[in-house]
Amino acid sequence: METWFFENQTGNFGIKIRIKSILFHEFSDYQEITIYDTLEFGKVLVLDKAVMFSDKNEFVYHEMLGLVPLFSHEKPERILIIGGGDGGVVRECLKNPFVKHIDLVEIDKKVVEVSKEFFPEIACKLEDDKVRVLAEDGIEFIKNISARGNEDEKYDVILVDSTDPVGPAEGLFKRDFYEAAYGALNASGIFTAQTESPFFNQNLIKDIGKIIKEIYAKSSLYCASIPVYPSGLWSFTAGSKKYDTKVINESYKDFDFGRLEKELKYYSPEIHHSSFVLPNFIKDIIK
C-alpha cells in the first residue's frame, strides 16, 4: 500500500507525506482536524489541510516559540498562550524557573481533546497545577483584559501559537489584535507570534514587523528550521516593552541550562542568540 497526504503550501508548491493510517478525522466547530500515522514523521496533526506538527520534529517550533521570549524576560511569572491547544508551548514554558501561571486560550476545545488522546508527550502538561485551559476566542479574551485595565490580570509574556492567517486565525494577524495584546501586557511585557516563512510570506512578515515596531519599544525577528513547514524555515516576530529579546536576561546567569539539555533538542543559549542572526535577504524584508 502506498498512500500519501498532500499539502498545498502555496498555490505552486507542496509536500507529500506517506501515511500508514488515518487515526482521526472530524470537522470541529472551527476546522477540519486530521491525525495521520506516517512513516517519516510519526504521528502528524493536520488542521484545515495544513500540517501543524509531527511527533518527530514538534520540538523545534514549541521550544523556539516558548523559550526565546521567556528567557529574555527577567521574571516571566504570568504567561498567556493564544492557540496552541496541543500543549507543546505550555510544556516548554514550564521549563522556565519563574513561571507561576499559564493561561492557554484555545478557541477549539476539540484540538485540546485530540492532543491529549493522540499526542500525550506534547499535551503532558495541560493538567499541570500552574496551567488553566480556556476554550474561548483569544481575540475577545485579550481585548477584554486590555479594556478592563486591571493590572492583576495582565501578563508578562503573550505567545501566539496560531494556524495560518486564513480561517479561525485570521484576526490574530491584524493591528487591532496587536494593540490589544499590548494593553494586556505588563509594563515590561513581551509579545511573540509565529509569522510564517521568510521564503514564502515576505509581505506578511514585513507588514507585521512594521506594526509591531510602531506599537512596541523593541521589535525583532528570529527564525528556526522546521522540516514540515513551508520552505523549512520559520519566523517569529517579537515585540517587547523593555527587554532585548535577542539576549538571555541577566536573571538567568546562575540558571543551569545544562540540566535542561536532555529535554531541549533545539534551544540552547547559543541558539537563542544565533536565531536572531538573519541572512541578508531576511534583513531586507524587515528593514
Add this chain to the structure above:
Amino acid sequence: METWFFENQTGNFGIKIRIKSILFHEFSDYQEITIYDTLEFGKVLVLDKAVMFSDKNEFVYHEMLGLVPLFSHEKPERILIIGGGDGGVVRECLKNPFVKHIDLVEIDKKVVEVSKEFFPEIACKLEDDKVRVLAEDGIEFIKNISARGNEDEKYDVILVDSTDPVGPAEGLFKRDFYEAAYGALNASGIFTAQTESPFFNQNLIKDIGKIIKEIYAKSSLYCASIPVYPSGLWSFTAGSKKYDTKVINESYKDFDFGRLEKELKYYSPEIHHSSFVLPNFIKDIIK
C-alpha cells in the same frame, strides 16, 4: 493547466512544484537532466529526479558552500571545485579577494552546457580568466594530484558540490576520496563538502564527520536553510589542516564585506559564525 513535478526526497516524504513548462530534458552520459520553468521558484535544474537549485534560491547553497571555507582561510589562492558544473560556487569563490585560480572538475560536461544556456546568472563566471573547467572524473583527478605529490598542483581549498550519494556522486562520500583530497591540499588546506539534511541523513553526517575528524586536524559542521532541499535545512562538513573554519580569518580584518552586501543575499560575517551554532539534536549527531 495544472502540471506538477514531484520529487521523492525520502521513500516517505516528497515535494511537488507546479511547472509552467519543460525547458530541457535529456539523458547525458551520466544522468537525466531536466530543466523546468516553475511558478514558485523560476527555473529549476533537476538531476536524476532531484532538484539541484532554483533561480530563486540558489544563492543560499552557492554562497554558503563557497564563502564559508574561503573566508576562514588566510589566503585561498588556488581552489578546486568537484562537481558544481552550473558555476554557482565558482561565482561565489571569485568574491574572495585572494583567489587567483579555480579548477572546476565536473564529470558531466552537459551540465556545464545547459547551465550556460539556461542559467546565465549562475554560470556567469565560468569563462573568467581565473577559471579552468575540466570535464573529468573528480575522484580520479584528486587521486592523481595526491599521488604525484607535486606541491605546485595542490590547492588551498577543495569544495565538493555534488549530487546525492547515489549514481555518479557515490564515490564522493567515501573515505578513499577524503584521504586523496587531504593529499591534494596544501599544508594549511581546507576541504568542504555538502553533506545532506540533518533531519533526514543523520547516519551519513555522522559517518562523514567521523572520517573527516580522523583525517584532518580540525573538523566542523555548519548549516543553511534551502527551501527546495529535503527538510529545508542543509549541512556542510569541513575538514581543515590549520585554520578554524568557524571564524573569519584575521587576514580579512580590512576587507569591506559591506561592499559585497548587494551581491550576498545569505552570507555575512555574522551568518558565517552563526551557521556553526548547531541545535542540540545536530550536536548529538556529530558528538
